[in-house]
Amino acid sequence: TGVGVSSGQVVLRLDADMLVYREHVESQMRWHHQADYTVVMGHKLFVDFDPSALVPEYVYEEVAAGRADRLFDRDSADPHWVERFIARTDRLRSAGHEGFKVYVGATGSLHRSLFDAAGGMAPELVLGGDSEFGHRLAQRGAVFVPDEDTSSWHLGRSQMQEQRNAGTRYRSPYVSNRVPDFHLRRKRPDRQWEVPLVDVVLDVAERTLEEVDTTASALLGGSTPDLRLWMVGSWSRLHDGRRSPLQEESLDLRLIHETFRGDPRVRFVEEPPETDPRVPFRLYMEAGPPTSSDALAELIRACDSSGAGLLCAPLPGALRAKEGVLRLERVAAFERARHLAPEAEGEKLDRLVEEVYGIHWTPATDIVVASGPEEAELEGVKGSSEEPEESVERLRARLEQATVRGDRMRRRAERAERKLRWFTPGLTRRILRRIAR
Template sequence: GVGVSSGQVVLRLDADMLVYREHVESQMRWHHLIDYGVALGHKLFVDFDPAAMTPEYVRDEVAAGRADRLFDRESADPHWVERLIGQHDRLRTAGRLSYKVFIGATGSLHRSLFDAAGGMAPELVLGGDTEFAYRVAQQGAVFVPDLDTSSWHLGRSQMQTRRDAGTRYRSPYVSNRVPDFHLRRKRPDRQWEVPLVDVVVDTAERTLEEVDTTVSALLDGSTPDLRLWLLGPWSRLNDERRRPLDDELLDPRLVHETFRGDPRVRFVEEPPETDPRVPFRLFLGGGPALGPTAVADLVKEIDKEGAGLLCAPLPGATRAGDGLLRLERGSAYARARHLEPEAEGADLDRVVEETHGTHWIPGERFLAADEGEETPTVRPEVLQQRLDKALVEADRMRARAQRAERKLRWFTPGLGRRVLRRIAR
């Protein structure tokens, strides 16, 4: 539908929506102000009897400005997104959560933003609105709830009438594509199609041991859904005759051979292009021994502050590239590039600081304890992560045991009676 249309703004309405007379005009006001805004229309769910209202009658009532009287507002059901909108000052304080309320039925955005996000994914039969909203957010969009007019959703939504079945279907499709999808967090031990973080590690002038210290800590850490990009002179590695132990490219060669078998590792000579689907990019040099929860802790810290850039200086660095953990929020940098297309480097960081803020924090908290040092007290949030993971595993094993018990009962008739007699004895 969007592909064959020609308007500057795309407004999506589900076929079972009945909007007030001012609904379209009200949303268009926002798009006159900014071209990276997303307007969300208000709606109420009502039971609908087609025989009770003719299309002609409804049309006349809407034209006369009486759409709000077609149904009883007191008996209508609000959408769950209204709670999130109300809790976060009309999304002013919602931060990264804003996209979660842009889930179809009624909403609009500039065609340029629609195209930049890649449009709707046709392979997602259900859950496509959530996934599309996430990609729009990754383009640096601002989500604006337009509450000055409303609409009626004729009948109940699928997620209201068949919530469990709908959630079961959507979960794997959305989880693979949306890193902060809440159901995905229940499987923290898994790798997904879209990683949570792209990690760029500079290996230039580093030894195998230095690179191994950093990369192995990342690969073995509590965040497996990451993608590593190792910067190095890989094109210079060839099969020409050389003295193996005196090779000037000995360390790059050993690094390449050490990690080339891991599917999460890529070898590049320049920092990779930004993947708009990935929410974060982490830059660091090879050498620092990161703690097992370092990536998760960095993401949690930048989300807590709502910042676009987090910088964590490391103690005892002897080279400039070793001295900083730099975590970038992809959506913040996308908006900065949209606002100032010519900005690069420090100038781009300045724009991000103006729009989202830059957060500085000491980097030692993200490092592993040295051998021989007394193990520091585990932080409460780390214990909570371990507990959540253990509870998920316990639920999985409990379900597996129940399935095994049902099979055992099926194949061994009378087993329950024999077990009860044995217990009675």
């Protein structure tokens, strides 16, 4: 409400029980002259407060004279837990994707344009709103800056200091539903939440039911069910008119839709959807590869450990094919890049992400279950020189992989034959007559 009726370029939020030093506001404003995507956190110390011990007129005179630091005993004051986090991460330089966690209210400022872009505070969150807003700010590419050149006194203890268990119990479901990186949410990896951890954009165009089922079922049934799956295909081609059930052109598309329409995590779209800025990751891949149960977890872990804004994982057997690369985007990195260069697209946008966050390449050999034909041949050559005798288990696994590939290719051939008959009725008979002549 206060921000809504204000007009300044910078929004600085102070709790009503804060007593700030004389230079507190000025010190934070200096950062916003440098960049419009910084979120500045002011320093504070918690002190016991007796309203009858200090009269407002005396406090005013001391602050105006630059003696605010003498109003309370600094040695007996309690630092906030964020101070330890800031110190442990080299003043947030090494905090990575966890930097937003320091945004827990009391004193902090940001540019109005960033406040508006992130959507402002969520009024439905009576408690925990700062943490949720900090997440949305981070997703918009914000840089969190601790300003320690001045300080302030928090008059009294915080609610979480005095009623930690009750406060955590209340906040946990509200924040968990909206912040994928909330630490208490990670204790329930089997749950699905309002804001997923990752949006998977799966290209199912020109793919068979079996290919799509192989990839989609592995993702949906994996160790990271906290996802939203967007299937991109020509769904408008499906109709309820007369058709040949087993030979229609869009047979596989129809079967794919019927197979997955009951899963609330699956969406059917004609084009890749607009980026949801609340969701931390966005994975692009084509249907076909059978991913491991930990595929999403491994990709996200690799992206977080490298701190990269974009992770690329070439599939075995398709190292040089652009379409054979799993592409995991960190939404915060792309949002910051778009903010810095709104006109950048495609490879130019990737280059900017590489500059501000970095790009990490990793093989997808541990992400997919079965290797492609080219990789299988390479493994066979390697086995002839380094592994003269393969185990029964390995041979059985390779046989199963080859069987899956053979079945997949046979189904694709059948699909191509159906399309040929659909588009060129009578063509097969004409060709056979010519051969017979």
